[in-house]
Amino acid sequence: MTKLSPLGLVSALLAFSPSFALAQIRGSATFTGNDHTGGTCSLFNYTLPAGISGTGIGPSNWATGGKCGSCLQVRGPNGSTKVMVVDSCPSCLENRLNLSEDAFVKIADKADGIVDVEFDVVSCGLNSPLIIRNKIGTSRWFFSMQVLNANYPVTDLEVSADDNRTWESTVRQDYNFFEKEDKSGFGKDRVSVRVSCSNGNQVIIPNVSMESEVQIVAPVNC
Structure with a gap:
């Protein structure tokens, strides 16, 4: 307990004096299940904020856990959504996101499987x-x-x-x-x-x- x-x-x-500014990244996204608690970021007993889903992030952006808890704005062919980094994705290609399924369907058709996206780190708000x-x-x-x-x-x-x-x-x-x-x-x-x-x-x-x-x-x- x-x-x-x-x-x-x-x-x-x-x-x-705020100096927070990160470039937009072009990459790709696929999807997995919606459970964020068993990921490498160890977010057990933590409830994701309302309106924010989870994502895994590949080795090129993992930064030895440095992106854990960061929020990303992800833009795909059908729309945009905000996600929180909850897991690593060791097998992901460069700039690949492994979105939760509920996040993926906000930016693309589930049948697409893998889509091109743009994403950047934003305030979780x-x-x-x-x-x-x-x-x-x-x-x-x-x-x-x-x-x-x-x-x-x-x-x-x-x-x-x-x-x-x-x-x-x-x-x-x-x-x-x-x-x-x-x-x-x-x-x-x-x-x-x-x-x-x-x-x-x-x-x-x-x-x-x-x-x-x-x-x-x-x-x-x-």
Whole structure:
């Protein structure tokens, strides 16, 4: 069962000059089933936002899990739809998307099987805040944390174990959890977490428990 952190957390959104701009990509799309929870991005117990379906993404755009949770606007022969990257597609050709079936039928006829598309990374457009979640086994001796529900791609997750005086970066794993490079912890039961997004904004969440499977809903998104 998911455990919730104590109330009273304070979160700050630090705004910088946005520099978020990604080129439109020409590629292709096919489709698979609609279940997003078993994908490489580890989005178990996470409900996709209303109006957003899931997609797998091929090796040329996977970025070692760096696109997990990102939203793409996909344009096909019959229309356009917004999807969230929920899985990798190791067998996909360059710039290939493996859309969920419900997304594919919004842009093409199901009988087509594979179609040409254009897509780019866009804001998910969520009014709800981002979420951070500890992996099972997380403790003061082992750090593993996931960011969910971010409006823009998450570029970095840093941790402070000394009341925000210094920050240490973590490394995003293929399975979409951020961990210390040496697979250890920060030696504290509570830390501050700073999440950076591709639009230049950061969210700081203090007093985060290092207890296994703790989930925290921040008051803001990036």
